[in-house]
Amino acid sequence: MRIVLTGAEGFLGWHTRLRLHALTEHEVIPVGRGEWPHLAELIAGADAVIHIAGVNRAASDDEVAGGNVELAQSLASAISARGSALRVVYANSVQAGNGTPYGTGKQEAGRILERSTTSSGGHFVDVRLPNIFGEHGRPRYNSFVATFVHATVEGDDVTINDNQVGLLHVQDAAQSLIDGLTHDEDSIAPTSDSHDVQEVWDLLQEFHASYVPTGEIPDLSTKFRIDLFNTYRAALFPGHYPLHLVPHTDPRGSFVETVRSRGGEGQSSFSTTVPGVTRGEHYHLSKIERFAVIRGTGTMELRKMFTDEVLTFEVHGDSPVAIDMPVGWVHNITNTGDEILFTQFWSHELFRPEAPDTFPEPVRAKQEQRP
Structure with missing residues (x-):
């Protein structure tokens, strides 16, 4: 398949492109900001689109809600201009429709893309992603985990409002999007694991206390510990090495x-x-x-x-x-x-x-x- 991947330069986009490169033979057309003006041309020759490009945070609530809608409208126009069936996999959020600017924007963006895809005879797959974390996340943007990792590495304090949060590693999120390329249903809802916010911070402090001074590998007896340790290590590279x-x-x-x-x-x-x-x-x-x-x-x-x-x-x-x-x-x-x-x-x-x-x-x- 020839796949257009929007948001390829971002956190989830990079991981999805990496996983596609490693595990499939698909041809991936990465679309970042520089390629966005050529979106219609790129989609004209594609078999599928994985739409990840979005706005998580901005200077105002209107920019968050409106930014996601505007991106969807641009993509919908390109889909309509194509004039033939196309599979579209949308990286949506479990927050869609929750009344926040982000949730409102993600929900409306999904509606726009579904209409344009189905009206052209294509198949639309809505992937509802929970909080995702992983290597190379941006602090104060992608997730609280990225913020905690940055604070741990820099020795900063954080304010913790402890509660349980569903977390999914970004490579697992990427696999859900890839599954959407062949999924028969209209939606995918990957299962997250619940962890206390305080637990995440405590694990990072455990890793940092032994790994930085001695290079000692911490307890990696669970998948979550492995994923979180890899996330933490990425923030240390390359300055902490060799x-x-x-x-x-x-x-x-x-x-x-x-x-x-x-x-x-x-x-x-x-x-x-x-x-x-x-x-x-x-x-x-x-x-x-x-x-x-x-x-x-x-x-x-x-x-x-x-x-x-x-x-x-x-x-x-x-x-x-x-x-x-x-x-x-x-x-x-x-x-x-x-x-x-x-x-x-x-x-x-x-x-x-x-x-x-x-x-x-x-x-x-x-x-x-x-x-």
Whole structure:
């Protein structure tokens, strides 16, 4: 399928594009602000639209409500101009129709899109999303979780009005939107997990107290803990890295702890790499993976998917460091020395061949490859 993805530059849009890239063969046409004037042309050649573009917060209530409606009207005009059936998957909200400016705008936007889609003989799928959280969320915009993560990293205080909130990780939200591409019904309502607001803050403080000073991996015995830890780690990257490992040296040699983990699964492995060879060149959707060079000289490179900037870390076994790879970032390691490079790898989960959560992608374009 050829899919137009609106809001591709935003939080949910980036994650949806990432998941489509990893798990499907669909051709994705990302639409951000710069492409919006060409929307009609792009939709004319598409098989489906996933509409995520919206306004969460603005300077006034009218801008929130009106902004979502205006985006829907523009999209509806493009759908009508197409003149043939199209599948439209709408990233709606459980707040639709609750009387708030946001809820009012989302509800009216849905009505506009449903009318334009069905009048052209297409299929409209309304996806009612709860509060979503995850990696690279904007504080004070996408969710209170993003605000809490930012405050934790910066050492700021927050005011907590404790109550239970239904939370859904953004990759699960993205999967619901992808399901809408083939769903027979007119609506999808993914199930969220309820968590206390105070609980979220307390877990972040638990992570921060051990991970920042020592690199210790916290208890990852539940999916929510894994998702929240990945969200927290993304906010630390790249400024907190590399993690400096402490050698304990005596006349016999040195002992270095590369991983300390509080709970959950875990798997360690190591590789040898000959000079000039690169390993990795892949990304993950949820896996926590640590690279630690224990002998030799190398370079670790990372690039956030759908961006161009490459971050580089020089590593050497004589001064051991580790990098915990953020999800959605392509990464590799290259032996830049003259001797065999020894690298230890640790993952928070056992390797499962049927679901490896490893998706090939080069860090650099071919013309940029190291000589």
